[in-house]
Amino acid sequence: MPNKSPFTKIKGGVCAPNGFQAAAVSAGIKNPDDPRLDLALIYSEAPCVAAGTFTTNRVKAAPVKVSQAYMKADQVQAIVANSGNANACTGVEGISDSRKTAKIISKCLGLRQRQIAICSTGVIGLPMPMTRIEPKLPELVENLSPKNGEDVARAIMTSDTCKKEISVAFDCGEHRVRIGACAKGAGMICPSMATMLCFITTDANVHPDCLQKAVQEAVEMSFNRITIDGDMSTNDTVIVLANGQSGMPAPARNSEECRKLREALVYVMTKMAKSLVRDGERVTKFVTVEVKGAKTYLDAKKVAEAVANSALVKSSWNGNDPNWGRIIHAVGYSRASVREELIDIHINGKPACLGGLQAKTQMETLRNIVAKDEFTITINLNRGNAEYEVYTSDLSPEYIDFNRSEYAYWKQARKDGLV
Amino acid sequence: MPNKSPFTKIKGGVCAPNGFQAAAVSAGIKNPDDPRLDLALIYSEAPCVAAGTFTTNRVKAAPVKVSQAYMKADQVQAIVANSGNANACTGVEGISDSRKTAKIISKCLGLRQRQIAICSTGVIGLPMPMTRIEPKLPELVENLSPKNGEDVARAIMTSDTCKKEISVAFDCGEHRVRIGACAKGAGMICPSMATMLCFITTDANVHPDCLQKAVQEAVEMSFNRITIDGDMSTNDTVIVLANGQSGMPAPARNSEECRKLREALVYVMTKMAKSLVRDGERVTKFVTVEVKGAKTYLDAKKVAEAVANSALVKSSWNGNDPNWGRIIHAVGYSRASVREELIDIHINGKPACLGGLQAKTQMETLRNIVAKDEFTITINLNRGNAEYEVYTSDLSPEYIDFNRSEYAYWKQARKDGLV
Incomplete structure (x- = not known):
């Protein structure tokens, strides 16, 4: 049987669409002795139309508050993300840490501070180890390359056992358009409590209103189908950046091209959402x-x-x-x-x-x-x-066992002099 | 410090109040080779005022439907209960099995059929093994004695690791009044899914309206505090029988005696509710x-x-x-x-x-x-x-492990020719 999907899988993850670059480094956020990637940057050379959905939890992490404000105020065209610390329940200091991160990255990129979205995932309630993060931010920008999509997918992992990324190409009118995405999940027993992050890039040309609506609709059909009670963690974030670099003209509202793009977003997000369930903590089915x-x-x-x-x-x-x-x-x-x-x-x-x-x-x-x-x-x-x-x-019994303690985080924070 | 509680602990469980008798036998409901007690009867020699609260689950077990109807229609003065099979999702056959049980017991006791409340707990969806239950019902009545309170507490246990019972005496006006209770619980992770049964006997004299109100209030303060989302299992039941055999005159509404009785019900039910949590499946805290x-x-x-x-x-x-x-x-x-x-x-x-x-x-x-x-x-x-x-x-991880399979029930049901 012929493959009827209008979406062709391609390589590159979030760097698959034209004009996107990425980088990831190890900042030892959770553990300074662990060389794993934990700090990542996604950047579009061209200005973007951006849209996002954020946690509905009344307790929102600092980066969520900051990103929501920035996305309202300016045209975001880069995302900086870290694992190892959620920067949640960290008060004004947490807000200041997120802003400082955006500021440093924006200077290195020659952008305004509010053009940077910030996302964090990890333990709640501990201050960010900024002394380890700050020196690594310029390095992130230096390492930007269209080849690093996969590194971003790895750097945002917490208890995930494998990276989640996808990139597809499809025809939108007469133009070839690309979408790339990476995501991370976590516990699945009560998915509302897992921090879920998903970053999506596309070189489609799209009107801001149309994008926001399409993103909300696609999230409803995908990530909210695994978010059992509609609630979300302190940090849940989906951000889509569309830079128009495919060369396609801006489509009219409610056009065939718009519909195609909506379909593609649903396709990509559903793939990501299902992969989060499959890789839920100690999940076997x-x-x-x-x-x-x-x-x-x-x-x-x-x-x-x-x-x-x-x-x-x-x-x-x-x-x-x-x-x-x-x-x-x-x-x-x-x-x-x-x-x-x-x-x-x-x-x-x-x-x-x-x-x-x-x-x-x-x-x-x-x-x-x-x-x-x-x-x-x-x-x-x-x-x-x-x-x-x-x-x-x-x-599984192993899920409970796995979730019995985050005490190690506190011990490291003590060493860092943060608590 | 002096013990300020107005309630003195006494022995006897549901048989502690004047005029109550009980019995329990082994009918091998879950497993014919297991000699454990699984069929029980509580009986008041004198007519009773009865009140109860039942599961709010839309899927109600047959005994719940039958008991609710009987309690509305007549003056219940006996309770027959079994563990090992919930008689839930068993259709008209299940209703007929519950009714037949009430009928046989009522004949042996010389009561009307609707004076018997019926309660079941155990696996959902399997027919009752009536061939094993029926012959044991007359034996239950023959064995009635005021010394068997504890046996009832044991017979209603399923995954409970210990029996739960309490009996107290207190002064109500110039009269000494007694309350006895036994209960069973089960899984505690999502207590809405545990079948909870609680039978309470008292020799207090009380008006039916007053009793029903007092029971609802006490359940709200006790069992509903461990019923996380207010939902209940297919079988949850609390039944209170008051036979007035303490000799106290019927108290006026809103009298001091009424208040005392309400307090006593809250006290007894809270003790039972907390003991259910303590004995939750594989609970350590x-x-x-x-x-x-x-x-x-x-x-x-x-x-x-x-x-x-x-x-x-x-x-x-x-x-x-x-x-x-x-x-x-x-x-x-x-x-x-x-x-x-x-x-x-x-x-x-x-x-x-x-x-x-x-x-x-x-x-x-x-x-x-x-x-x-x-x-x-x-x-x-x-x-x-x-x-x-x-x-x-x-x-605990052990909770999940404990709840992984009820397959053994089905294998026995197959042997019994029920499925």
Whole structure:
């Protein structure tokens, strides 16, 4: 069968689109003895149209506050990001650290301070080790190259076990356009608590309003589908920079070109979002929870999120247990309008529960499906036509073990004289 | 210091109040080869005033539907309960099984069928093994004795590691009155998913309206404080039987005697609720989360529940990590009205975070507190006067491991020819 996707995979990550450069260095932010990359820069030579979505958490990290303000005030065309420290709950000092970082980078790049977006991920509540970060910022700018896309993807990793990046090319009218992206995730049990960062670059030409709308729509279809309750961490950020260097003319609003670009953003962000689930902390399974037949969109969403967020359901998947009883239980407490005797539950299309009762499918058959590392739970409420879909994972004993302590961070901060 | 509690602990559990008898037998409901007690009966010789609260889950087990209907229609004076099978998601057959159980017991006791409440706890979605239950019901009635309170507490256990019961005596006007109770819990990570049963007996004399109100109030102050999101399992049930056999006259509404009885119900239910947390699945710590200074009661509740329900916060407690960053993070996504720079967090009275920033308390001091098996997190939002308190636990790798599979249930059901 021919590949029908209009998107061709290309190399380069965030540097794949024309006119983007990147760099990453090791600043030893979490641990001065660790040589891993932890400070990164993405830069467009040409001015950009920028759009972003930020955490809805009431407790916002300093870089989120600073980036939101800068993006409103000016035309952002560079992003500086670090892992190892979230710069969250760090008060005025944290704000000042983020601003200082933007200032230094902007001077080196010959830009205004507000043209730099800043993102951080890592532990909450500890001051940034600026004595280690500051000297590395000029080096970041010196190292800029169109070959370093992958380094950025590596530098923003925290508990991720692999880098997440993608770049694709597609035709937009008569012009070839490119989109590149990298992302990082973390814990998946309650994804609202993972810091999620995603940086997207494109050489498409796009109107600012059109871009902002497209980004919001794409985030809703992708990252919010893994953000179980719609809440986000203190640091969650998606930023898109579009520099128009593909040579395409600015498309009219609601044109075919606009639609194409929206589709491409959904495609790229969905790929990134799913890769975050797959690499969730100590995750062994990727599960799609699909709700059909709900009375309203909101009901479908409530049911999907209740099931995808249930620790008992997720534990059973970890044990290869096709436990539909726990699933219908979560459906029942989701606060959606449901009727027990109408609920059907299928696992990869095989009925596990029909009309609220155990179906005839052999338990071994269902068990063999749930033993796989990827499957789909379909819940049909049989009450209407609304649908919703989320992507989730199992929950392993190793996840809890992994998350028992961040004490090491504090010990290093003590050594650094920061606490 | 003198013990100021007006409640004297006495022996006997649900049989401590005058005129109550009980019995428990082994019916091999989960496993015919296991001699553990799994079928129990509580019976009052005299007619009772009865009140109850039941799960708010939209998916309700058959015994919940039947008991609710019976309690509305008649004067319940006996409770039959089983562990090993929840009789949930079992359709009309499940309803018929619950009714048949009530019918057999009522005939043996010389009562009307609707005077029997029925409760079940265990796996969801499997038919009741009635061939093993039915022959044991007359035996239950034959074994009735005022000495068997403890056996009932044991028979309703599922994953509980110890029985939960209490009985107290107190003065109500000029009369000595007794209250007895037993309860069972289970998983604590997301307590909404644990089946919780609590049976309370008393020889107090009380008006039906007064009792129902008192029970609702006491449940709100106790079991709902461990029911993180206010939702309940398919089977959750609290039933109170008051038979008036203490000899006290019926108290006037809003009298001192009524108030005393309400207090006693709160006392007994809070003891039971806290014991459920302490015996949560693979729990190592009992944590009180106390929220103060909220603008509204609902805000205080949202914050307390977000923190108490956060898998990341609970994992950190398991690791003895005094991680206030994760706590403030959960405060931020609770959807309550909060201002980061006003938030104070204390652990057993020691400041961990003041004004949204790291406090000066030595990390070792906080770590030593969180290493204990019981501590209190106090979150002051400094925005108003509303307060709320919940009781929660840590989350251990062993919990997930414990909950990975209920497959054994299905294998037994297959042997029984039920699926």
